[in-house]
Ligand SMILES: O=C([O-])CC(=O)C(=O)O
């Protein structure tokens with residue numbers, strides 16, 4: 115009797131894990147480290163902001179790095195565990211965990227591995243757990259809150275494919291900038307121009323704030339009377 119073997123590759127085959135992804139210039143990454151998320155968001159024409167439900171575990175957490183993207187099956191962190199094993203310095207793991215927000219696919223144990231690998235941070239669409247320990251060790255985690263529920267480790271997803279998180283598309287290699295105000299994604303090809311615009315904005319705001327300290331008003335400096343006039347503002 116002959117045994118029928120099922121061919122492993124039939125028709126379209128999804129590549130689950132991609133390793134050959136664009137990498138931004140390390141000097142550019144370092145230059146982004148001093149930038150506030152809100153400034154970057156403004157500099158790119160108010161684009162790129164993830165849903166504000168995704169917040170840092172502690173107000174003083176900041177993150178800056180290149181996106182290592184992960185797409186997990188709902189309630190399963192198998193691909194996230196794999197992504198952590200692939201991550202290194204300068205990487206921010208950005209994880210779309212599917213439709214269930216309330217689960218704890220990331221906690222103290224994975225945070226320890228991230229710290230050991232020098233990973234820059236985690237941005238995740240759902241909740242996480244072991245928050246006290248993660249805050250204590252100072253690993254930057256941006257999540258939709260906290261949940262004690264554990265996850266399965268049984269289903270494939272993708273690593274380093276484009277994902278959608280917090281209403282924004284994130285592609286592997288895109289820049290991620292996050293702080294207490296929220297998280298912004300910068301498309302890699304736009305990163306040099308947006309950095310220049312962000313630096314210009316920071317310099318301009320420093321001058322404006324000096325003028326405010328000297329007694330001027332923002333209303334006058336920016337000439338908002340023009341807007342009032344166009345709206346026929348009545349004042350008595
Ligand atoms: O292992 C998990 O499923 C997540 C977790 O709790 C940890 O990383 O500590």
Ligand SMILES: [Mg+2]
Nearest residue numbers: 221222223244
């Ligand atoms: Mg745990």
